[in-house]
Amino acid sequence: MAETATSWAPRSAWAGVVQAGQIGVAGAAGVTATLLDGFGLATLIAAPGGTLALSQLVESRIGITLPTTPKIVPGASHDAIWSGPDQWLLRASTREGFGSLLEALSAQAAVSDQSDARAAMRLTGPRVRDILAKGVMLDLHPSTFVVGDTALTSIAHIGVHLWRLADGPDGSVFEIMVARSMVGSFWSWFAASAAEFGCQVSIDRSTGRG
Amino acid sequence: MSTQPFRLASGGLIDRGQQLDFSFDGTSYRGYAGDTLASALLANGVRLVGRSFKYHRPRGVLTAGPEEPNALVELRSGARREPNTRATVVELFGGLTAASQNRWPSLAFDLLSINGLVSPALVAGFYYKTFMWPASFWEKLYEPLIRRAAGLGRAAGAEDPDHYEKAFAFCDLLVIGGGPAGLAAALAAGRSGARVILCDEDFRLGGRLLAEKREIDGKPASEWLAATLAELESLPEVRIMPRTTVFGLYDHGIFGAVERVADHLPQPPAHQPRQRGWRIHAKRAILASGALERPIVFAGNDRPGVMLAGAVRSYVNRHGVLPGRETVLFTAGDDGWRTARDIAAAGGKVAAIVDSRPADPARKALADKLGARLFASGAVMGARGGRQLSGVTIRDASGAMSELSCDLLAVSNGWNPTLHLTSHQNGKPAWDDGLQCFVPGTVPAGLAVAGSAAGRFTLAQALEDGATLGNEAAVEAGLAARPAEPTPTTDPETNGLSPVWRVSGGKGKAFVDYQNDVTDKDVELAAREGFRPVEHLKRYTTLGMATDQGKTSNLSGLAIMAEQTAKTIPQTGTTTFRPPYTPVAIGALAGHHRGRGFRPIRLAPTHDWSKEQGAVFVEAGPWLRAQYYPKPGETDWLTTVNREVKAVRASVGLCDVSTLGKIDIQGADAAEFLERVYINGWKALPVGKARYGLMLREDGFVMDDGTTSRLGETHFLMTTTTANAGKVMQHLEFCHQVLWPELDVRMVSVSEQWAQVAIAGPKARETLRDVIDPEYDISNEAFPYLAARPVTVGGGIPARLFRISFSGELAYELAVPADYGDAMVRALMQAGAPFGITPYGTEALGVMRIEKGHVAGNELNGQTTARDLGLGRMMSSKKDFVGRLMAGRQALVEQDRPSFVGFKPVDPSQRLRAGAHFIGIGKPGVMENDEGYMTSVAYSPHLNHWMGLGLIRGGANRIGERVRAYDPVRNGDVVVEICSPVFVDPEGARLHG
């Protein structure tokens, strides 16, 4: 009913779990965590033998190529993230127009909207690798896990998808995505692991909703 | 406060400017930063630190390292109390409290020391022989008695207040041990740019260099040490980890290590863990763990004041403590002489040197210089003293006995390489006859052994091995080879040795294994009674089985057994070691995974709303689900659940079902794929419809069930049970990738994307009408039972509506993107308010499905077939599917196989219990009369009595018969009548309303 429409407010996966502010030791934070919200996300799976056709379609629509190894290919408005053989996550910075893009891509792919399925977080700061080393069973050394590398792996028995997005003034920028239902347990691990270095938590509301 | 009477006036690597007060058994003492608890106790003249395991004999400090068998104490108090900590490795901190163990009523006066007098009852095998019969005595009498008499420290008995964590590291080279060999290795590899991790269990790096007076390149070794550490710290890819014990080597180059982050502090600083358990992945590793000194077995060798000679040097040179006023040295080699020399240099008195080897002019001259009597070809026959050593009996070359008084007996018998990690991957140590010790034999790939750990005992060899192997590791890790640098030179050293395994003929007990109170007589007894193989020896005598795992005792035990059986040591056996090298706290292995963090918990998008409603939650697989929603005034769960069930059947209720597994299945062959994994047909299912499906394992038993909807010609949405979601996904991936990769089927879990709520009850449609956008017709005609179609809510939010029912009522499931889950449930509550909409939890859900005879997890228990559950007719005979052939096996289709029916108590006031077994009335409750069991029970507020579902032989053919529901564990014995499993609305009229 029209009069109830105003109450249909979306609720972030992080809501009720995390608040902005400093956690752990006070003072200069060893890491900054930015909670991401409002992005669009979908699984694309190519048909058998259809990877090239899908890749061409994606490129024609949003100008990025689909990686065939565990990489993230970032674009102006969309990122393509490898998530298995012939399978990708497509991330849009906004949900506006995402539905129609997915509609178009479904010509060449099995498309499943996952926009609400993951909680995502961006991490940067001098101690980011020290925190990740408490859960990630992978070598994240700068020379081994280079910019653009991604991994589907687990932290504290929780499945995660993480990548080294870029290198910035505060060092490497990592992003981590975790299943929405697990975000409370994930944060429990993260907060305990980050506490000794101090962590500044902020919430990025810059991305809009469609 | 004491004056530290045994502290030297100067010297040592302690910070005399930093005094630390601590207490032991309630008495206050003072030590310095840089002390261990053992060195501080010795400085204060505390000799007696514990009582032995079986005989309660007074014991003192034997060693200065992790191998310590005697000086075990309870450290800290309250919830942080930790038993069996070795005083020799406990880093002293201000405010430390420690207590001795295994004494009653006090350390100095221990009533149970009479165990020593009744010791014949406590010899090898005493458990097996003495306490064998009758068996019932064991639990009530023997075990409590033994536990009081023999034992170690007490656990805290309270929850550990500290935090622990895990961490993972990767490197080109792991160097285990920070002595001269390890430092040289780390330096060589580090200089070439390799990623190096250097771990040392001590709080200070340097290994034996800290305990010895040595020279490197013509200067005190401390200068080389300082320069090396400074350079290592300057290398960005070298990580130095003190206070870190590498305790195990596992498959594929993975090492376990524990970092004692805050054990040296009264309590961890805020936000710091107490300990951190590391898993280190190393391309190469160098074991530079040094060596452990060996005691000699002679009568009274456990008197407080008998100490290993190398340990004495540690206390003198590192800690500035001279642990005795008058020293006798009993040595089998050159190394012991260093102790005499260093004691004399520190101003101590060496009364006598007993060297087991024949007379030698050089040694005579040195003894004269030290002012010590020399007994060549001599032996210490016995040590005297109660709580403290008072003197020794020495036999000289002629066999004559001398009595000497002394308060410190330093014992030197050579060293055993600390090769433990080399045998963690099935490596076998090898006996070196020249060195008279075991050295690494077969060594795991990727591991190299340097210095003393390899039996290369001189400082020069340690430095040379480290540099060579460190360079090799760097090259193997792919770094450029570097030109060889000259190995540092050292002051000369000799290592002559003729080991003495034991001195026979003395009076009193001679200990092989101090911690487990195993004597040479116990080993002889084992030999006489035929327990000769080393594994038998160990189990019969408990030699090597204590917390120190025989670090000071294994070789002596072997040697005595060899002597008894006229064999050589290598013929007798080898010592193999398993992880952990030293004890590891469970907390360090568990890390974050304790208490609420034991395993990840999944929460539904409506969780916070349910919490607001006061829901009680229950674990369902990995999820927390609302179990019921008590209202004020409801004092027991059954009242609440009855209200919830009645509200649904009378009007409308809602229940979160987001936890069900949801798998998006697309592709040209999606329908064909479902045909193969489900027992029933799917190709004819129209778009926009849902169907119940059942899948089997290949062995014919039921795996899971759920509804699957056809969203498009080549697009299905499968739901699974909450508990099996992951397992089903894995199974489907198996079927696709392994069995039928030629099919075009593409699957992904969308469980997390959708929040889903069941709306059930006669007013369900009216409630939904206000929530679904008006352009969608959801009338019974337009949206009949099993319709499954996309709709929108809230003015255009994409949603999915399914008309499916678990409760038997008119019911729907509405799914929205998870961000809108919270809004959806609030909108439904608002829309249903005029009908008194009632949230219900898994209990009410369970009651209603039992009332309807629907199977659930209790019935899909891995032991039931589709036929057992009354679903045999679903099995298509026109197609092959997983489990088809095995489900048809004779034993699975026999007529009297227990099958699914309902049960009701003949006396309606009686309660039923799941798990009860069915027994014929009048028959005894024994296995032979077992006819099946009750799988699920609930109280039906509509029938006003308990009802049950279960499996019974003959099943549906026995409707109306009565049997016993027999439950001896809970004293249950109820006469029940077999009935249809559908208790409410058997015609299904409500469903289609």
Place this chain on the structure above:
Amino acid sequence: MRITCPHCGARDAQEFSYLGAADLQRPEGMAASEAAMADYVYQRDNPAGLHRELWYHGAGCHAWLVVTRDTRNHAITAVEPAKTRKAGAAA
């Protein structure tokens, strides 16, 4: 243990689930015999040495892999995706 997933790279064994022998052929179709299926479901060799076996990279890319492992020392000599060949073990 570490297993090198051909898609994801070297990973801890904790990320994988083990199933068993890889080179079994499911008897397909309505003509398959119960005896052949029983063999497929239950009969297994237990070699001391090289063993081709199925592992599922559940915490990673969800690929089923054929891992060649020496059962005596866990040395892994080959890992390949199961999807590229037509053979399978019972679920």
